[in-house]
Amino acid sequence: MNDSYGLNDYSFDEFLEQRKKVDFYGDDTYLQKVAAHYAGRDAERLHVSLVDFSTVLSTRWAKLAEGITRAEVQPFMQHFDAYGHRIDRIVRPLEMLQLEREVFREGLFSSTTHPLESYTKRLLLNELGDVGLNCPIACTDGLVTLLRSYATVDSPELMQILKHASDGIDGEFAIGAQFMSERQGGSDIPANVLEAVPDGRVYRLYGNKFFCSVTHADYAVVTARVSGTSKISVFVVPTWLPGDKEKERRNGHVVNRLKSKLGTRELPTAEIDYHGAVAYPVGEQGKGVSIAVAMVLTKSRLDIGGASAAYMLRAFREANLYANFYANFRTVFGKRIVDYPLAARQLRELRLVAERTTAGALDVFHHYQSASAQGSDEALRRRVFQSRELVLMQKITAAQDAVDAIRKAISLYGGHGIMEDFSCLPRLLRDAMINELWEGPKNLLLTQIYRDLHRVSSWYSATQFAFDILQGLDEGRIRSYACELETLLAEPLTEAPSDHLLDVAEEFEKLCMGMFRARQELARCRVEG
Template sequence: MTLVSQDRTKGGNPYTFEEFVTKRDQVDWFRDDPFLRKVVKKYTGDQHEAVEKALLSFSPTVSKKMNQLAERAARPEVRPYMMHYDAFNNRIDRVVRPMETQQLEKLVFGEGLFSSNIAPWESFVKRMLIHQLGEAGVTCPLTCTHGLIALLGEFPDADLPELKEILLHTKEGLDGDFAIGAQFMSEIQGGSDLPANLLEAVPDGKRYYLYGNKFFCSVAHADYSVVTAKITGTDKVSTFIVPSWLPGDKEKEKRNGYEINRIKWKMGTAELPTGEIQYDGAIAYPIGPKDKGIAVAVGIVLTLSRLEIGIACAGFMLRAYREASLYSDFRTVFGKKVKDYPLSARKLKYIKNAAQRTTAGAFKIYDLFLKLEKPLNPGIKSEQPMEIRKQLFNLRELVLLQKMCTTNEGADVLREAISIFGGHGVMEEFSSLPRIFRDVVVNEQWEGPRNLLLTQIYRDLQRVAEWYAPEEFVENVLEGTQQETIERYSIQLIDLLQKPVLGEVDEASMEAANEWDSFCDAFFKEYQSVALQEIV
């Protein structure tokens, strides 16, 4: 009798995922994405050759080495935790993070993405590629650092040389070390409600001492943070820069007058340490006008964060489409490849369109951002030329719409991409998509959840109506689409601005609120579609 040789380790089943895994891991996220390269070429103009060369050099690192580090750091057993005391009972509040996250952070920040030596478009696309990792414990710190740098650049203070040193450390680096920034604004009584801040800033000459609590502080391991507080005896929120350690104290792990109570347990961005901080005399440096802290924090820091979230969603969706497409071309079920079933094909078509729309829209908004002089000034000044005022207003609303709409659609896109994988789609070690799905849901909540932004956009449009008619706003934002489409959205917007969207709760106001929500989504998708048409 002849015995048939078989692979007993697999029970005689020769099936393997090797082909899919090999193809996925060999993809160069920029070089092998013709759509992204086409968008970059359109927007970089005469800088294209230099920018593409830099991206082609960088992309293999993010596609392979950075991605491997991000995947390893995502395991639950290595998530950040607090070490409050050292062996000698000294309070140190050390945020313990895995070696992989620290290596990834070194690589990402080592690119000097906000240095004066890097072109804005090169930085932009590199960040979009980095966002394809998911949050990964590095992209929120990167975003917060950008906001801190912009704030310091907008309000230089010769009387506080410490701020100049902080700017140098975060923007250009010191001896190859790039500092990390954070923004601590939320308090327990109101996350986005900054006027409700109770943290107290006690003046002492040119500096201040902080007392009180901040309840939701991402990037708890940062070197410097942007903190909002009320100066003693005032009811106006001011903005401050707070070093985590005073000179010479970082090596001793002696914090600057504050303690980190704990690290939050979040549904997403789990690699990112988000803490609760108790201030007890932390030294802080004022930045910007003392009576306009909210305008400073929102107009500069949060605007950049919201802008970055749109860039992140583009990265998330590009990765979702790439991996779902590769798997659908590999996996065979019931005798056919997944991609050859109409129900799967329609999902892939939607994911592709959403990814490309979101990417094209992000580029178009950033292009407007770069073309406007001082786009981050808090508030729109009445003495500016009317055309500039309108463009600044367009940018403000587009950033809000992008943040709100792309995070909402991003969750849909990631969920649809996961479904292409079937049961394997929810396996954490099989795909990055479950982790990125949780990250996009978290992104939807911070820097202003959906209802807050819907309210803000509505109020903004009402407030400027006397010098910027709703129909003109629609026409300017949707320039390039069909006239009948512009007229339809104009009529809808004019009608909605007369309805009780922000009125007392009753059936009429809830219906109006529902119409407003739907309008904003449809309006922004139309903007994205125009941006996509300009590419293809």
């Protein structure tokens, strides 16, 4: 009998070997070009730093990230120790603890790390596809930004927390979180009912937060209603008071349960009850909504832009490797996958949207940084407003485009595309869908843009706004966008729905996303020179 009878000699080995050799930054000439464009005179220094960073990221950290995604090592709760003490320990895999410790020791938010270097490194980290790492990084970014604006010598606890999160203490770096969602809704911060009761220099929190991601964090930015008032304030709440972390004695709160989610499964997300937790006030009392949005949510939305670009870059690379290496052996109807125009077109579309989104992400980040300058002149006032709206438009557009791009990459894989242990694509798809909702779903952010443009109309017209953010585009095209924007803003999109207003809402969504994609394409053209 022939021993080879029925054997299949197809092999994935060449594809796997090529995948192992990939250097996320070193092999991505387009990302190098974008980073150099925005770094300007610091391009060479940034390049050297990213080369070193990517060497570790593409090997050791990528291997650790693969181990974390296994279903059998997902986070779980241990509410009590062996002696009946309530500890609410969140058990996570060793690979996650190692990866987290090594990445945070890079000092991404150190006072010595340039913001562009930090942002570009975080974009690369998102290519790992491990939101259990990258969501804590994004939340820590918000915590550091908040404290750099409000921590003073009069609040030594906040100064210590800032040092712990930005530059580390004895080589250990703190992790931040943000707990704002309650049962009545995640995005409606003014409706928070968690109560903050004054207790000398600090406050005590009482009540529930319903959706708390990065539950393992050292500190959380929490919104709450100050007792006896009708307005929201912002607080920083330590998970453990000094000396209590080792004893697993939490600061006046219990973790009810971990949430079961569609995506971001490596990230602990919980429901928390506060029973008198010590909380440190941040900023002016009653200004919590504006502080939370300006300092915390804006940074998270910026990070979603970078994450979306990273997901697309990874999805294109995975699809391109599959099509060009595995498909060299596997043929369909006698030809390689990439030899069919319909498949080749999908690859081209993946590449172009990834490049457009990457250039756009660095463009919006650069605009955000320039709008953070000090001053009160009219030009800066407009630039700050532009930055706010561009962040919202990017979050809406890039998050949706990422889902579509990853779905396209999966289709190029065929049946292999839905296998959880074959590639990162199924995980990226689920996590990208979470990014569509995280920090506000599309309908809410579009409503915010509509309200914002009405709010500033007395000193900044929608027409001028369109010309400012699309400078460099054909003037006739800008004028067309501006005219349509003015027309749609004249409609009462915050009133009760009607058939007419539903059509208007659809057009407003298309317009906002179309304008932002035009902005992304402008950024891509500038990078290409």
